[in-house]
Amino acid sequence: MAKSNKPLVWGLFAAGGTLTAFVTPVLVYVTLMAAYGDPPAALDYENIQAFAANWLGKLALFVVISLSLWFAAHRLRTALHGLGLRADTAIAVAGYGISAVGTVLAAYYLVQI
Amino acid sequence: MSDLQLELEILRYDPEQDQEPRFQTYSVPCQEEWVVLDAINYVKDHIDSTLSYRWSCHMAVCGSCGMMIDGEPKLACKAFVRDYVNKTVRIEPLANFPIERDLVSVLDDFMNKLRRVKPYLIRKEEKPLSEGEYRQTPAELNKYKQYTLCINCLCCYAACPQYALIPEFIGPAALTMAHRYNQDSRDQGRAQREEETASHEGVWDCAFADACSLVCPKHVDPASALQQMKITSTVDWYLEHLGMGGKKS
Numbered sequence: 001m002a003k004s005n006k007p008l009v010w011g012l013f014a015a016g017g018t019l020t021a022f023v024t025p026v027l028v029y030v031t032l033m034a035a036y037g038d039p040p041a042a043l044d045y046e047n048i049q050a051f052a053a054n055w056l057g058k059l060a061l062f063v064v065i066s067l068s069l070w071f072a073a074h075r076l077r078t079a080l081h082g083l084g085l086r087a088d089t090a091i092a093v094a095g096y097g098i099s100a101v102g103t104v105l106a107a108y109y110l111v112q113i
Numbered sequence: 114m115s116d117l118q119l120e121l122e123i124l125r126y127d128p129e130q131d132q133e134p135r136f137q138t139y140s141v142p143c144q145e146e147w148v149v150l151d152a153i154n155y156v157k158d159h160i161d162s163t164l165s166y167r168w169s170c171h172m173a174v175c176g177s178c179g180m181m182i183d184g185e186p187k188l189a190c191k192a193f194v195r196d197y198v199n200k201t202v203r204i205e206p207l208a209n210f211p212i213e214r215d216l217v218s219v220l221d222d223f224m225n226k227l228r229r230v231k232p233y234l235i236r237k238e239e240k241p242l243s244e245g246e247y248r249q250t251p252a253e254l255n256k257y258k259q260y261t262l263c264i265n266c267l268c269c270y271a272a273c274p275q276y277a278l279i280p281e282f283i284g285p286a287a288l289t290m291a292h293r294y295n296q297d298s299r300d301q302g303r304a305q306r307e308e309e310t311a312s313h314e315g316v317w318d319c320a321f322a323d324a325c326s327l328v329c330p331k332h333v334d335p336a337s338a339l340q341q342m343k344i345t346s347t348v349d350w351y352l353e354h355l356g357m358g359g360k361k362s
Contacts, residue, residue, distance in 0.1 A: 003307065003312055004313045007347035007349075011351065014344070081278075081320070082320060
């Protein structure tokens, strides 16, 4: 029996899931704080800009954005299958397509900074 | 003297007479410390000797009496009647399997899948007897011991939503048994087993609903075995596609 190529997307899903579990709640908190609260100086535009301009910062942002997308695409695919939707190929192509485009765009815009 | 009364609604099916399964209700006087299997045995011995079901050890070791009790896959010898008083308890054969007769399921599908994953020690080369036994540290034993506790009751298959959707899925117990041998320090057969376990019908049909682990009467935790296998299969897949030791076991 042929081995599945699912490890390609599952590897990204697993890495993204682990990352999302730790990072996403913090990002939500930081975003809400920046939007409605009194953000600390560390979240000033200049500081965030400097972080995103740094190569290590770019890498961190890229990994978080890209892996979150791959995680979400795969989670959505399995969730929809579980809910009874049987258009697996279409859902997979759409979901992973958006993740791939998002990954390229994230890289493109991060390099611009 | 009976302490409590139990209404059992048991699925009956005789392939020679019935077009489809039906339910028959039995009123059983139970003692408080009885398990559901005792109540079913009472039916067989005192009310209706035509009832067919599997059982053997009466102590959660043999794995024969897995069945749906009140909609949940359980061992009839481990489900106490006192948890079901004052209601009608529906007793059915394991979900997701064809019915042979009454509470007896056809288990051929599982048996064939179990054979496919090669659940035995595989050595590239057996060492001669004169060199003695294969020794193992307690830590090496601990890596797989939990997975040896499976009694093949198949409650996990009855609970698995993926097996219900995809009958080709190799499923929790058989894959867990493959993992048990993969994790054994004496074994060298992972690459061989991955021909089956790393296919679509293997671990990749698992969606990690965790139902198998929730119903497992022996706390084998098949879901953990399958997730660990996914990680190993993923690493092996990347190594293989990067041209690094794809045939390693």
